[in-house]
Amino acid sequence: MDEVQGYAAELRRAYLFSQVSDEHLQSLIKSAQQVRLGAGEILFSHGQRAERFFLLREGLMKLFRVSPEGDEKIIEITQPGQTFAEAVLFMGTEGRYPVSAQAIHDSRLFAFHYAPFRELLTSSADACFGMLASLSRRLHMLVNQIESLTLQSATYRLVAYLLEQIPRDIQESPEVLLTTPKSAIAGRLAMQPETLSRILAKLRNSSLIDVHANHIILRDVQALRGLIHRPPPGES
Amino acid sequence: MDEVQGYAAELRRAYLFSQVSDEHLQSLIKSAQQVRLGAGEILFSHGQRAERFFLLREGLMKLFRVSPEGDEKIIEITQPGQTFAEAVLFMGTEGRYPVSAQAIHDSRLFAFHYAPFRELLTSSADACFGMLASLSRRLHMLVNQIESLTLQSATYRLVAYLLEQIPRDIQESPEVLLTTPKSAIAGRLAMQPETLSRILAKLRNSSLIDVHANHIILRDVQALRGLIHRPPPGES
DNA sequence: GCCGCCAATTGACCCAGATCAAGGCAAATC
DNA sequence: GATTTGCCTTGATCTGGGTCAATTGGCGGC
Missing domain, CATH: 2.60.120.10 (Jelly Rolls)
Structure with missing residues (x-):
């Protein structure tokens, strides 16, 4: 052969x-x-x-x-x-x-x-x-x-997942293309599809990300990183 | 040497x-x-x-x-x-x-x-x-x-844990001696000590087990097995 | 015996996320 | 162009188990 x-x-x-x-x-x-x-x-x-x-x-x-x-x-x-x-x-x-x-x-x-x-x-x-x-x-x-x-909440898990995806794409424009159906991602992250959807909506409202179908733009990587490193209740 | x-x-x-x-x-x-x-x-x-x-x-x-x-x-x-x-x-x-x-x-x-x-x-x-x-x-x-x-609730996890312990002890009398502090077991099973305590109490009230400090007697192994194989809302 | 310490228990309350129930929307089928 | 199908989103409600706090019960030290 x-x-x-x-x-x-x-x-x-x-x-x-x-x-x-x-x-x-x-x-x-x-x-x-x-x-x-x-x-x-x-x-x-x-x-x-x-x-x-x-x-x-x-x-x-x-x-x-x-x-x-x-x-x-x-x-x-x-x-x-x-x-x-x-x-x-x-x-x-x-x-x-x-x-x-x-x-x-x-x-x-x-x-x-x-x-x-x-x-x-x-x-x-x-x-x-x-x-x-x-x-x-x-x-x-x-x-x-x-x-x-x-140890972490659903939001933590999803954000961590999104951040994991960027190194393999072009680093400059932090966009994530979800190759898998969202319901499968929800499964992988141990949450319901509804929950995933809601969290994406929440992040979108905080203008941390943009969502266009399965195309997600991370608008503020810094803030997202911060989100998974310290607890949501921000003080100081 | x-x-x-x-x-x-x-x-x-x-x-x-x-x-x-x-x-x-x-x-x-x-x-x-x-x-x-x-x-x-x-x-x-x-x-x-x-x-x-x-x-x-x-x-x-x-x-x-x-x-x-x-x-x-x-x-x-x-x-x-x-x-x-x-x-x-x-x-x-x-x-x-x-x-x-x-x-x-x-x-x-x-x-x-x-x-x-x-x-x-x-x-x-x-x-x-x-x-x-x-x-x-x-x-x-x-x-x-x-x-x-x-996939499983806290009760499921605890019962599964207890059942895992019996084969290595004497099989006839299904007793489990907890060699580790309960708080450590709770940690291993991803729950709070309070929750573990409550679940043990619940199982005791259903007379599925007896609890004497760190010595637990499984009074109805059959029922416990059933508990982790089918969902709590039991119907025929 | 009394006290402090720590593990375990119990009670009251709360919240993240599951569940149930409608839509919305786009591609596929007729 | 209408209808079905699959996936996603959104809203309303429910609940398991986490959190906080008070109580109990050994157990060692003084």
Whole structure:
């Protein structure tokens, strides 16, 4: 295959594979499968045997849990270029997915099987380290998420989320384009869509932001930063 | 050292070291330090350079975050035999602790430095896998925690916590002995001590449990299980 | 025995955000 | 151009659990 070269470059952009040698990468690609999902399709469900992990090439995925009552909590929204579900491969012989995965938009993915990848890890300490780094990054993200879910108000969480988005866009004009439906963002931030809407309205009235559909302009980044660093009841 | 043998056995009980060879373990022990902490002493603080990780030998530690407003969120309560803060070693050259660690009771720990441990990992794929398994276990715990913090009410979280405690005690008499102060448990479960107290009172009035100080008897495990599996508004 | 200290409990009150219920608006379908 | 569908917004109301404060009950020190 000639495409293999192109795929290798694509994989290398994921943290997980950044340290892996060309040969390893190519053998890995040969054992990988391509997966296509339509918007709304389920990739795997919570509790299912975990035999593969994934790299999102295009589209958008959400990882979530559903409570017995049917409420849905979005743990993570996966962007193209990110891997997910790598962790389960090390949970022992009978690993099961701890979350469900569903496509938000039409998506294309690579699927990697347990066995070949495990082989790769045993033969390459660097790959191992890449994996470890990848997992610990995820670990920290979760710790941060727990903190913001318990320590901060809904407004804090939303503003923090907006501020997180700007570095990857043009820094000069602090605009955020919401690629995900607002209801999904609300889920990720553990609030109802109504609440998200109300908070945006509140921020708009304080002219801290402008909202045009899914296009949000941060008019006063300084003030927004201040908002999440000190409590709302401002004195002095 | 003759103690080294005993230490090796002690370490092996931690998941992280379970797969490590004797030689590696012993060289690791030689490079480890012993740490003693009085109740309330801080081991490290959020944001500090992370150069070591730890194995708790005796006592009780809490890992927590503090918000700018001074609220404290307990991320984890570490029991003897558990390692913590391993993840930071892979966050790159300038890893920093994402949480603070404080002794709840007087504690004794082993401290392991970054460098020797990293050496061990490069030379042993098994050790690497142990590490990966350890991290992914922690990852799953955090995902579970996020779920219960967002999907469930305070009562759900407390009951789930109580039910989690029984398998390790005698199964026949479902009693739970709270080894940690109730206020710490409240923190771990993201609620105020007052709320915890009220919920215990409520459960006691429904005669689902008996409370004698830090000794709790689960009088109706079946009903408690039901409580966390279906919503309180019970209909047929 | 008395006092101070701290954890736990209990009561009264309050508020952020959930829930319920209408619209509004734009793209898709007829 | 009318109608349906999906997503978002807005308003009104409700409530779990946080906050503040008072009370109780060990427990160690003097």
